[in-house]
């Protein structure tokens with residue numbers, strides 16, 4: 001339980017800043033406030049903390065520290081990666097991505113399309129998986145870059161970025177992955193995978209909102225996204241956000257040192273919740289790949305009811321979850337991810353995502369399992385689609 005009262009199960013939207021991270025950041029607001037680019041010792045001292053943080057971020061990815069560029073968020077990192085490579089390779093006019101990326105990639109693809117680029121958006125199957133043969137045959141001599149996310153924010157489905165990056169490397173095409181949801185939750189090793197660019201966002205791994213990272217492998221052709229000063233080896237202008245950079249370094253260090261035991265603990269809680277829901281509540285299904293997904297995410301479809309209504313009732317019971325990505329909720333459009341996965345119409349509007357963090361407990365899961373079946377039952381009772389046949393089947397649930 002976070003803050004003693006809310007069962008917070010929306011960690012893919014954002015998560016709590018770890019107390020250790022906050023402690024690490026504190027001095028950089030009060031005593032160590034120098035500009036890391038200054039010539040004097042006061043600034044130079046701060047510079048050394050930025051470089052230490054860079055090494056900690058690099059360690060999470062098994063990258064070289066010079067390959068880490070600090071940005072303001074995951075969205076900036078994605079924009080920088082894609083637009084930077086395409087600008088550096090002006091003769092190539094083809095960009096490949098998937099239909100289920102975050103808007104921070106999809107909106108860039110739309111923008112490029114309006115500006116003369118050819119875009120291939122790879123489809124996914126019912127479980128949210130891409131087809132690597134489709135990727136391979138989509139690559140042409142005009143392709144500059146492929147961008148495929150490491151893990152989907154809504155379904156949690158993991159993408160085969162290892163194989164996809166190898167295909168790209170063999171064909172001489174650069175490869176970017178949006179690892180905003182994967183970093184800190186599953187191991188990532190850029191020495192083992194020929195990934196050229198990789199995006200991270202601080203607020204998805206217990207650092208604050210407003211800090212991100214773009215890994216750029218040495219030798220990758222790219223252009224800066226923000227023009228100005230010479231910070232970040234001329235790759236990202238703007239005075240470094242030192243407290244947040246230090247915080248992100250600490251968050252990466254914590255994630256790296258606990259990743260295996262933490263992800264196992266989180267997976268067990270997620271599975272307990274998921275199995276409890278599927279067993280107790282009729283007409284429910286998992287959206288996404290149940291085997292190959294993030295340990296902290298489950299996306300469950302509840303037939304015949306609206307996800308938003310479920311969320312409102314959960315909210316009253318002090319349970320925070322989500323009906324999709326935080327960026328698209330608020331619109332009544334069904335999720336582009338679930339639509340691309342061909343989730344049946346009767347489930348697509350009734351889908352809820354529960355996403356865990358290291359701070360969730362078994363008590364949280366028990367509270368949801370004690371609350372949710374009653375909410376769903378109440379909402380179905382007032383649904384005109386909840387016919388006698390459904391009620392009959394529900395009595396014999398699980399079938």
Ligand code: PLP
Nearest residue numbers: 073074075102104153180181201
């Ligand atoms: N990419 C993915 C997969 C995300 O889930 C998000 C945020 O939800 C982003 C990118 C954007 O990150 P930020 O909020 O740091 O801009």
